[in-house]
Amino acid sequence: MSIDKRSGCYGAKKEEVIHNYFLQPIAQIKLLDGQRKIGCCGEVKDRYFIFSYTGIQDRNDRGTFFVGYDCAEQMIDKINQIKQKKQGAELITAPHLFDPDTAEFSKPISGITKMNHAVARIILLLASYWNVDSFYGIPVILLGKIMRHPEQDLTKEEILNMDKIVSRCSDEALDFLKQHNHDYYLKEVEKIRG
Secondary structure (H helix, E strand, O other): OOOOOOOOOOOHHHHHHHHHEEEEEEEEEEOOOOOOOEEOOEEOOOEEEEEEEEEOOOOOOEEEEEEEHHHHHHHHHHHHHHHHOOOOOOOOOOOOEEEOOOOEEOOOOOOOOHHHHHHHHHHHHHHHHOOHHHOOOHHHHHHHHHHHOOOOOOOHHHHHHHHHHHHOOOHHHHHHHHOOOOHHHHHHHHHHHO
């Protein structure tokens, strides 16, 4: 069973998703001006959450989906109600809101390294620009790693893998990145390349 990313989390289907998948919110992003997105629970109003998922029965059934704020809050609450019944289970929290207009988080991420912050900004800017349905692979893995352990720098190999993705972006996406200061990221990548 795969999640229907257009309507698979609406109403009673939300419970089904929560019980059939391990879910982790990895980003909360404000919509760009004039942007319109239809998520797993319907149309997004002003901001959306990106969740990564892994099937409980089939660990190869993995990916991402996005939902609006209200739906995300309901999902996080339901997941935490389940987790509270399990001794030692770590509750999930909502990621800080990222505003692609300013390319900053609503609150500082405690302990995040300068490079992790720079990479997270690049990933979230691209996620806000791209169609989130196609947000998968290295960006999702790196963003999840940064959000779980913000104080542990990514490896040089991970940063170079992200840079390969950036280098393959469309001219329009690269222009979008250039509208936001990402000089630190560029300088550090150049240093790594040597």
